[in-house]
Amino acid sequence: MKYIRHKIEVMKAVALVTYKEWSAYRTHSMVSIFVGPVYFIVQYFIWTAAYGNRTELNGMELSQMITYFGASTLIGYLTMDFADWNLQMLIRTGRFLTFALRPIHHRFFAFSQKVGHRVLGLIFEFIPCYFIFTLLFRIHMVPKHFGWTLLSVALAFLMNFYVHYILGMTAFWFTQSSGIRRVFDLLSGVFSGVFIPLVFFPMGLQKALFFLPFPYMSYVPVMVFTGEFSLAGIQMEIPTIVGLQGIAVAFTILLSEVIYKASIKHFNGVGA
Amino acid sequence: MKIKRYILIYRECVKVAFAAASTYRLNFILNCIIMLIGDILFPLITILIYGSGAGFEGWTVYEVLLIQSVFTMSMAIADMTFHGILWATMGHVRQGDLEMVLILPVDTMFLLMARTFSIDAVGLFIGGLTIFIVALSHIALPTGFMWLQFIVLFLIGLSVMMGIALLMAATSFKWVGNSRIPEIFDSIRSFGKYPQSIFPKAVLMITTLVIPVAMIGYFPATALLGQGDIKMMLILIPCIVFLILGITLYRHMVRLYQGVGG
Numbered sequence: 075m076k077y078i079r080h081k082i083e084v085m086k087a088v089a090l091v092t093y094k095e096w097s098a099y100r101t102h103s104m105v106s107i108f109v110g111p112v113y114f115i116v117q118y119f120i121w122t123a124a125y126g127n128r129t130e131l132n133g134m135e136l137s138q139m140i141t142y143f144g145a146s147t148l149i150g151y152l153t154m155d156f157a158d159w160n161l162q163m164l165i166r167t168g169r170f171l172t173f174a175l176r177p178i179h180h181r182f183f184a185f186s187q188k189v190g191h192r193v194l195g196l197i198f199e200f201i202p203c204y205f206i207f208t209l210l211f212r213i214h215m216v217p218k219h220f221g222w223t224l225l226s227v228a229l230a231f232l233m234n235f236y237v238h239y240i241l242g243m244t245a246f247w248f249t250q251s252s253g254i255r256r257v258f259d260l261l262s263g264v265f266s267g268v269f270i271p272l273v274f275f276p277m278g279l280q281k282a283l284f285f286l287p288f289p290y291m292s293y294v295p296v297m298v299f300t301g302e303f304s305l306a307g308i309q310m311e312i313p314t315i316v317g318l319q320g321i322a323v324a325f326t327i328l329l330s331e332v333i334y335k336a337s338i339k340h341f342n343g344v345g346a
Numbered sequence: 347m348k349i350k351r352y353i354l355i356y357r358e359c360v361k362v363a364f365a366a367a368s369t370y371r372l373n374f375i376l377n378c379i380i381m382l383i384g385d386i387l388f389p390l391i392t393i394l395i396y397g398s399g400a401g402f403e404g405w406t407v408y409e410v411l412l413i414q415s416v417f418t419m420s421m422a423i424a425d426m427t428f429h430g431i432l433w434a435t436m437g438h439v440r441q442g443d444l445e446m447v448l449i450l451p452v453d454t455m456f457l458l459m460a461r462t463f464s465i466d467a468v469g470l471f472i473g474g475l476t477i478f479i480v481a482l483s484h485i486a487l488p489t490g491f492m493w494l495q496f497i498v499l500f501l502i503g504l505s506v507m508m509g510i511a512l513l514m515a516a517t518s519f520k521w522v523g524n525s526r527i528p529e530i531f532d533s534i535r536s537f538g539k540y541p542q543s544i545f546p547k548a549v550l551m552i553t554t555l556v557i558p559v560a561m562i563g564y565f566p567a568t569a570l571l572g573q574g575d576i577k578m579m580l581i582l583i584p585c586i587v588f589l590i591l592g593i594t595l596y597r598h599m600v601r602l603y604q605g606v607g608g
Contacts, residue, residue, distance in 0.1 A: 105526040112533035115549075116540075123544035124400040131398050253376035260380065264387050274394040 084178065085186040092190030103198040110147045110203045114211070117143045132273040137214075138300055139271070144213045145299040146268055146292060149227055151199040152192055153291065155234040157184045158255050161242030171343040181239055181334065188235055218301025222312045226295040229319045233290045236326045237262075243330075246337040267293030272305055280306035290322045352456060359460040367465050378469030381422075389414050389477055405541045408484035409571060415481055416500065417539050417563030418474030422467045424507040430462020431455070431511055432528065436518040445605040454600050455512070455593070488570045495569035495578075502582050503562040505589040510535065510557075512592030519599040538562040558585045 096103070118140060125136045134142070161184065164170040173180040207213045217223035244254050263269060265288035272283055272293050283289050289305065294315055297303040303315045310318075367374040389411050396407040435458060438444035447454055482488075488496070510531050517527050538559035542550055553560040558581060565578055 099524075101521070102524055102526055105524070105529055109526075109529045109533045113536065116533075116536050119544050119546075119549070120395075120540060123402050124395050126400070126403055128400060131400050253373065253380065256380050257383065260384055260387060264390065270391050270394055274398055 081182070084182070085189060088183055088186035089190030089193065092187045093194055096191055096194050100194070100198050103194055104202075106151060106195075106199040107202045107206070110151070110199070111206050111211070114143055114147055114207070118211075132271070133304055134271060134273065138302075140213060141215070141300055142271055142296055144207045144211075144215055145217075145296045148200055148204055148207070148215070149230065149292065149295050149299065150268065151195045151203065152227055153230045153234045153295075154192070154195060155188060155238040157188060157235055158238040158242035158258075160184060160187075161239060162245035162252070162255070165242075165245040165341070168343060170341065174338070174341070174343070181330070184239065185235055188231075192231070217299045219298065219312050222316055223295065223299045226298040226316050226319060229316070229323050230291055230295040232323050233287060233319070233326060236323070236330045237287050237291065240326070240330050240333055243333050243337045246340050262288050262291060265289070266291045267296065277306060284318075287322065287326060290319045294319050352452075355452060355457070356460045356463075359463050362461075363463045363465055374466060377466045378472075381467060381469035382473045384470070384473075388418065402541050402544055404543060406484075408481045409567070410541060411477055412481040412485065412570065413541060413563045413567040414539055415474050415478035416503075416567045419471055419478060420500065420503050420507055420562050422471035422474055423504060424511065425467035425470060426464055428459045428462075428508050428511050430464055431458045432515045432518060434458045434462045435515040436523065436525070436527075439519055439603070440523040442605060444600075444603055448600070448603070448605075455596055458515075482570070485571060488572065492570055492572055492574065495574045496566050498582075499561065499566040499569050499574075499578070502585045503566055506558050506561050506585050509585075509588040509592035510559075512589075512596040516592070516595040516599040519603060535559050535562065538564060540564075554581050555584045558588055561585050 121136065121139050121143075125131060125139075129135060131139070161170070161180075164173065164180075170180070173183065176183075204215060208215045241255055241258055248254065265272070265283060265286065267289065272280060272289060275283070283305065293305070294303070298312055298316060301312070303310045303312060392407060392410050392414060395401065396410075401407065402410060435444075438447060438458075444454075447457060450457060514527050514531050518524070521527060534557055537545065537549065537553045538561075542553060542560050542564050545553065550560075561581060565574075565581065568574055569578070
């Protein structure tokens, strides 16, 4: 119990410092108040035109599609991550060594930083955009199952963090892993359903996506938000898909631990 | 004489860019591949929409791809030739060493563009060109006059891109170190990637007259599709005005810049 309380205290302290640090650059976050709604407007017109007189496409109604993109934007603000960039920078400059000497696991430190950073995102990105979507665009932005949505977003938060952290750890071997990160960003943008719902992909690819981390980072929480989940022709109950997401997150955490141990053995701290 | 000197400077900068790319060959190849993949993924959305049986009324998938390929090629040329001015300006302003550029006996705007010439976007251009050829092979063969219209409109589209780049760079003088400035303009530019008929008139007014992003991909592509008319040529005026605005604002911000002696 004492251990957990101590961990929470550490997390609070790191998150608070990160929050204060990034608050100095809050206009950086506030760019989203413009960018998010503009992209949403573009999506709105694209899909309104694409639907034409059709009532549904690939099992999704237009209203569900609009909600999908609204939810995708908002959830993106809560789960966004750049642990990979940070870790890669620390390794390349040799500054990771200072973390190896601290009485705190770097991953836990990075996770605490993400908590602080995303609290800022909640205040300066999520809340303003939520009001723009609901009051200005009149989009129904209330999740069908609030509790499950909250849990799914929390799992997506973890998934995003651990996947990006694993990606960052590639720098232990390649030092300059910006190329790998760019490829991943590109693939995750498409295969996590940010640009288009995954039900639009060919069936074989949809099946394969169940075994990849991408859908659990955005598509699953967004579909849970809309109240219906379907992929590869499989319709799942919300608790089932959130459970599956939980398993995927647990697997990613284990994988992260294995890679971290191997990485630390490989790390030689040159450049510090 | 002055122009000759500027051509020589530009040539030297291009040589340096090639030398840098050949030094970091792996990075260059990787960037080209990434841009190529990105190129394939961008029209994928359109293909998936049409693949699901939906589409934009009055537009075939190849016509939409034509718009998007023209947009991509324009983006690639901009990335190679003048987009670097934003990052260069932002970096110099943040570090307080723009004086090092200002004291040189060359136009600041020109020098920053020349110095940031990058061949990394060649992959993007090749990808865009490939989609362009594929799309073109599925539409009626354009006449010589249509090609002429296309070239003029494409160049004007590039001037809009340059106007946007200069506005972004000018913004970075006041909004110091905000790496998200391009996102603002990218979001506006995304209106130019689709047939303008899907947008309401109010949006159309903005994308053709205020921030003429429709000129980047849409209008040049419609010229090739034989939909160009004299009215389209009138839209050249706001595009030129937009470029002049970008240049004027950038030069104004350079004049306002106060070095900190760093």
